Amino acid sequence: MSSLAQKRILLGISGGIAAYKSADLVRRLKERDADVRVVMTAGAREFVQPLTYQALSGNPVHTDLLDPAAEAAMGHIELAKWAELILIAPASAQVLAKLACGMADDLLTTLCLASEAPLAVAPAMNQAMWRNAATAANAKTLVERGVLFWGPAAGSQACGDVGPGRMLEPDALVAEVESLFRPQRSLAGKKVTITAGPTREALDPVRYLSNHSSGKMGFALATAAQRAGAEVTLIAGPVQLATPPGVKRIDVTGALDMRDAAERAADLCDIFIGAAAVADFRPAEVSAQKIKKKDDSERDSLALVKNPDIVAGIAGRSQRRPFTVGFAAETEKVVEHAQAKLARKKLDLIIANDVTAADSGFNSDRNTVTVIDANGSTSLPPALKTELAEQLINLIAERALTQ
Ligand code: PMT
8 A cells, every 4th residue: 555545635836837747746646545635826827727636636626715615615724634744836936935924815825824734845946036045045944944845956947047946856756745654663662862952051141152053953853753753852952943743842051951951851761862062161150240341451261161961971871871872063084083972972873064064064954974883984965954864863763773
């Protein structure tokens, strides 16, 4: 039986020449026994007639938010609840902008706001529109909210341009949908604790020491571990990210709070992953009042004390020791330095990232990592953190469960 059998997929089609490819997408999803309902924007209806999708999906096509007849059959809230996945293909620049702003001025955007189902988009637009700073900012916002981006691919475009912005081909989109629904329960029954984001070390009531970690890597790992069936506790430093569905989140600020929360969670977990960028030092004293400038001196100094090493504390346990994974943020001799950390911190596995590489490391949607354990190292190709997280969780599950 196909992993898509009886899966309820709401396919949103927005205005773009790639709308014709979505007819083939509907056909391929139906071949796999998925239950497909199509929602078209006004722009999409300029390219392809609703009847095409109605014939292929075997269901009426939804077009209007305020259509009494359609509302009587299946109201928009009912449709939002019905969906197990909303996939917008093609997703135009306009639809991405509306989603990023939380607009609900037509049926498709209203459904996206009203639904708790995962939302995936297959962008399709002119390469300059995709590269435009406004579209890039909208895409970044949506990725941070957990929206899945499938594509775009690069190549020749209907307008004659060449570059990124082509909708993924229907077979590639079907593969993404299948992978989303495929039961990857490699961590069923397991408890996983993940630290993510920076820590903030207070200096006085208005200042702190911190770093550029956004939490994206750790949150992506939490999502992937939850999808793999684990009960996930995510200990998050101060970050601007939504909690992944089904994950228990504990917010902390400083390294000492993170250590306390991590130690408590580690007592109960099978796998511990330290993806947080914990400050190595904190101010020796936290001033109760805002520290004043000394007018007569050009320089001042700050006394620091070392923070506890959270991941090393957990890996060094003699009892109730989970399989312990660390990250290594390196700027040179990446593998060599990460290997030294693996040994010094007594970790089972370390994931090294070169944080100076372009479009990688801190606060990027992408990363480039090498996985290292006592048996050697494996470099993974650069990818979105969401995609890498799936691979890393599978790899960690495999190693942790065969230990
Ligand atoms: O958050 P993003 O913007 O997505 O960026 C992701 C990331 C670059 C922060 C992440 O991939 C990463 O590399 N995290 C570890 C950053 C780090 O602090 O590296 P480190 O080499 O200094 O520390 C090594 C390991 O020890 C890490 O697992 C760290 O969590 C842990 N550590 C470090 C210091 C400390 N006091 N306690 C710790 O547990």
